[in-house]
Amino acid sequence: MLRQERVVINEIRPQLECGTFYIKRVVGEQVLVSADILPDGHDVMQAEVLYKHASARTWKEVRMRELINDRWEGGFEVTKQGFYDYKVRGWVDYALNWQHGIEAKLKDGQHVRSELLDGIQYLDFVKSKVSGADKTFVVNLISLFGAEASYDEAIGGATSEQLCDLFIRYPQRILANTSKTLRVYVDRRKANFSTWYEFFPRSGAREAGDHGSFKECERLLPRIAEMGFDTVYLPPIHPIGEVNRKGKNNTTEAQEGDSGVPWAIGSKYGGHREIHPELGSESDFKAFIRKAKTYGLEVAMDLAFQAAPDHPYISQHPEWFRKRPDGTIQYAENPPKKYQDIVNFWFESSDYKALWKELLEVTLKWVGFGVAVFRVDNPHTKPYYFWNWLITEVKKAHPDVLFLAEAFSRPRVMQQLAKQGFCQSYTYFTWREHKAELIEYMVELTQTEMREYYRPNFWPNTPDINPYHLQGAGEAMHLIRYALAATLSGNLGIYGPVFEYMVTEPVPNKEEYLNSEKYEIRHWDWDIKNKLTHVISRVNAIRKEHPALQQTNNIRFCGMGNDQLLAFYKWDDTRSDQLLIIVSLDPGHTQQGHVQLPLDEIGPGANGRYEMYDLMTHTTYQWETEWNYVALNPDLPFHIFQIK
Numbered sequence: 001m002l003r004q005e006r007v008v009i010n011e012i013r014p015q016l017e018c019g020t021f022y023i024k025r026v027v028g029e030q031v032l033v034s035a036d037i038l039p040d041g042h043d044v045m046q047a048e049v050l051y052k053h054a055s056a057r058t059w060k061e062v063r064m065r066e067l068i069n070d071r072w073e074g075g076f077e078v079t080k081q082g083f084y085d086y087k088v089r090g091w092v093d094y095a096l097n098w099q100h101g102i103e104a105k106l107k108d109g110q111h112v113r114s115e116l117l118d119g120i121q122y123l124d125f126v127k128s129k130v131s132g133a134d135k136t137f138v139v140n141l142i143s144l145f146g147a148e149a150s151y152d153e154a155i156g157g158a159t160s161e162q163l164c165d166l167f168i169r170y171p172q173r174i175l176a177n178t179s180k181t182l183r184v185y186v187d188r189r190k191a192n193f194s195t196w197y198e199f200f201p202r203s204g205a206r207e208a209g210d211h212g213s214f215k216e217c218e219r220l221l222p223r224i225a226e227m228g229f230d231t232v233y234l235p236p237i238h239p240i241g242e243v244n245r246k247g248k249n250n251t252t253e254a255q256e257g258d259s260g261v262p263w264a265i266g267s268k269y270g271g272h273r274e275i276h277p278e279l280g281s282e283s284d285f286k287a288f289i290r291k292a293k294t295y296g297l298e299v300a301m302d303l304a305f306q307a308a309p310d311h312p313y314i315s316q317h318p319e320w321f322r323k324r325p326d327g328t329i330q331y332a333e334n335p336p337k338k339y340q341d342i343v344n345f346w347f348e349s350s351d352y353k354a355l356w357k358e359l360l361e362v363t364l365k366w367v368g369f370g371v372a373v374f375r376v377d378n379p380h381t382k383p384y385y386f387w388n389w390l391i392t393e394v395k396k397a398h399p400d401v402l403f404l405a406e407a408f409s410r411p412r413v414m415q416q417l418a419k420q421g422f423c424q425s426y427t428y429f430t431w432r433e434h435k436a437e438l439i440e441y442m443v444e445l446t447q448t449e450m451r452e453y454y455r456p457n458f459w460p461n462t463p464d465i466n467p468y469h470l471q472g473a474g475e476a477m478h479l480i481r482y483a484l485a486a487t488l489s490g491n492l493g494i495y496g497p498v499f500e501y502m503v504t505e506p507v508p509n510k511e512e513y514l515n516s517e518k519y520e521i522r523h524w525d526w527d528i529k530n531k532l533t534h535v536i537s538r539v540n541a542i543r544k545e546h547p548a549l550q551q552t553n554n555i556r557f558c559g560m561g562n563d564q565l566l567a568f569y570k571w572d573d574t575r576s577d578q579l580l581i582i583v584s585l586d587p588g589h590t591q592q593g594h595v596q597l598p599l600d601e602i603g604p605g606a607n608g609r610y611e612m613y614d615l616m617t618h619t620t621y622q623w624e625t626e627w628n629y630v631a632l633n634p635d636l637p638f639h640i641f642q643i644k
């Protein structure tokens with residue numbers, strides 16, 4: 001179709017896959033839109049970003065400014081959860097073009113009498129829009145333009161800033177071109193900033209040998225809150241399968257009394273809608289959630305869409321499981337891992353709609369209990385379009401709900417899950433140890449398109465991953481890994497007691513914990529508070545006080561003449577909070593070197609000085625030069641400096 005337009009709009013950023021997927025923001029963030037916008041010829045043009053919340057009727061306009069090389073930019077703030085639409089509009093601005101032409105001709109000494117007459121049409125348009133002093137100004141100009149005697153005065157008015165300002169405020173947008181509409185989904189702030197503590201409630205009993213319960217676990221909540229965590233994540237809390245139950249240390253045959261794996265969901269006591277009887281009742285769980293809330297904690301549940309062989313679904317809905325020719329159902333796998341105690345749902349079954357509906361209802365049941373954060377187990381082994389559908393459906397009525405994708409899969413697969421709607425994602429941080437690889441990974445997360453849709457959640461450990469660098473490691477290594485996670489990423493989590501108490505004994509030659517809580521109930525002396533407990537608490541308090549640490553994308557690595565020291569600068573959107581973080585990657589020795597302040601970012605210091613206030617030790621250093629000496633030892637292997 002032939003369209004009458006004077007400008008072309010190309011290369012709009014941000015957008016994902018030509019708008020197939022939405023970008024993400026949290027409430028209060030900016031969406032900075034840029035595009036190549038080109039008029040034919042050399043006429044003056046204008047452009048704007050149009051945006052509106054999906055629930056609004058009218059579009060808001062924000063004018064774009066020209067950068068260089070026909071690139072334009074304009075931004076808007078998102079203030080409400082849910083979808084926003086945005087698009088770009090550009091037009092040749094005949095009025096401004098006229099004014100610009102007059103100025104150029106006058107500079108060249110030309111007489112512009114006929115141009116003034118020509119301009120009356122633009123003034124007439126503005127006149128129809130304004131009132132009061134503006135109207136008086138325009139009416140007066142029109143009469144000046146038409147009268148030969150007032151030529152000088154007319155020129156003054158024609159080239160005035162006042163008129164330029166009116167043209168900008170009341171554009172005619174003749175033959176404008178508008179781009180396609182793109183979308184941004186706005187989550188609550190927690191999507192960007194959250195601090196997770198994972199523990200197995202069955203290990204929360206007071207007495208060793210007892211099965212923990214929600215009631216007993218309530219006493220742990222103040223402790224977790226005092227440490228500065230805001231999310232308590234519980235592995236699955238449903239009845240655990242008894243058929244093919246796994247034993248301790250991942251043995252495939254359970255012994256009498258073995259408690260099985262929480263992810264093997266479903267038994268004669270029920271499935272995903274029920275609670276494991278020994279943990280308590282539904283009202284106990286509700287009370288636990290309520291109690292957590294009083295301490296500022298949210299309870300995150302695990303969505304593990306799979307079934308133990310004795311899950312009620314297997315007899316009630318055999319069509320939801322794919323049978324082999326011999327009538328059996330293949331157990332699940334995530335090669336090379338074997339999950340002999342569970343089977344997968346058949347997401348492609350002819351009755352898939354009923355299965356999907358059931359899984360949505362399961363999710364909504366727990367949302368109804370007050371759960372608004374889910375860690376989703378193994379999402380990469382289910383169809384992308386299922387997650388897209390489920391997340392969309394839940395968020396329609398419950399925009400607060402957040403989904404964390406537990407996929408340690410191929411990079412593109414993890415990215416795809418985030419594009420399909422997951423609000424946060426696990427990452428490869430757990431395996432990034434060296435300075436160069438940490439920088440490379442952070443640059444990928446924060447300087448590429450990933451920053452628009454992939455919200456990383458950094459975990460130093462999980463029940464599944466006892467990384468080699470933590471095996472046998474002491475306090476310093478744990479401090480390093482926590483400090484890195486807590487300052488590099490807005491979202492972080494630890495598999496709590498094991499990390500805090502530095503329980504690192506592995507299954508030989510594996511990144512697995514020996515005597516893992518996945519397969520047996522453990523008992524922890526939660527009264528113990530060690531140095532790690534205190535340092536973690538302090539770091540979490542700093543995170544809460546400093547907006548620069550409440551997002552991931554504002555980061556710049558700094559020059560540092562030592563490969564064992566990682567230095568980076570972080571800031572908040574207003575630059576009222578600016579931090580310099582230096583982490584030693586060496587748990588065994590003191591490391592020293594000179595760090596380069598990013599002067600072009602932080603600007604000149606008062607009296608040529610920068611006051612560096614260490615938020616960990618409450619010590620102040622006066623730095624007067626660009627390169628400054630630092631030394632870190634294993635006692636406290638990091639600095640978090642506030643730049644004053």
Ligand SMILES: O=P(O)(O)O[C@H]1O[C@H](CO)[C@@H](O[C@H]2O[C@H](CO)[C@@H](O)[C@H](O)[C@H]2O)[C@H](O)[C@H]1O
Nearest residue numbers: 261263264334338339340341342377378464518
């Ligand atoms: O496959 P992933 O690495 O994503 O791991 C997640 O899913 C696993 C399956 O749910 C889960 O594995 C645990 O539960 C299984 C089912 O009971 C059991 O067979 C495995 O031995 C056990 O590790 C894993 O914990 C979870 O993070």
